[in-house]
Amino acid sequence: MTTAPHPAVERADLLIDLKRYEEARELLARRLAEDPEDIRAWVKLARSHLGAEKDGARALEATEQALALDSGDIGALTMHAHALRAAGRFPETEGVVREVIRLAPDHWHGYALLADWLWRIALVRSGQANGGEARREDILPALRESGELVREAIRLAPEEVYAYEVAQLIADMAGDRATAEQMDEAILRLDPQHEYALARWTGKAASAPGVNATRAATLYADGLASAPDSTPMRQGLDQASYRLLRGIRWLALLCLGLAAAGVDLFATDGQAQRELPLPLGQRLWDLVPMAVVWGLGALLRYRRLRAGVRVNLRALVRRRTWPRVVLAQAAWVMLCALLITQIPWTERTVPQVLFWAALLTTVATMWFDRRKGV
Structure with a gap:
């Protein structure tokens, strides 16, 4: 029959959950001074030492x-395995966790923990045996056994998220993408706000063929609403936001092309170029298609974006250099387009120079800066 923990031990456990490790240790020290045979107090003391400072x-x-008080205590054995790993004696944990399974064959956690660690231990041993270089063939048997162990953990406790986390990682290490995705779906059914599973699912959906930058940014914004501290999803939102910003340059280049067409910048066979300077009415009329391009292509799309995406766009421009470069290039191209159309040029030499200066300086960096926003 399991004895209920002493109230002081329960309070220390809560302090550890709150990451107030020093207070927990002081409380446990007083408890152990009263009763040095309190196994639960020793286990919680070990847990407090495995906090932030490890x-x-x-x-x-x-x-x-x-x-020493009870060599068969499951909680003490499990914490001992964690302590061995923290002390740099990771391979020794295998025997300890196998003992946990032997003593508690109907409890899921031992199977899940051994499944999580077994292939990692094989990786460490392979590296030690091969001069620091682990070989995949050395860990395949451990991966297969880990898969069997985690399936047993899931059978015993189909509601425990940790078992599915381990199964997803093992499937991913084994290259079984279908099973890894199934495990992510199972994790999200149990915990819809699970940070890593949600990040993987969102990343997969956002990178699917045919998904544009707007849709990708929306997916990441939705994911961050559920897991606001997820670093992978914040990075994904930054990348999608940067793709949106890069699209602004295409609008500017389209306006540059309209400007060139508006003044017949380049001669075509069989057609006479317009006489320069263009009348004021024509120059003003050339602004209309540019306004339509920016109104429909940028302003309307921006207003339709999720609020979180709009906020991130502004934040990205403040935080990163390349988004500012992209905006500066778009402004430069538009300036050249306006100069080409609005100044009453009497010859086409200077407008042509402006056209090529805007086009070449922008196109030259468009491939290079493709991933510079992240």
């Missing part, structure tokens, strides 16, 4: 004290 040596001391 003091594996002290955690090992605490778990060894607990196991």
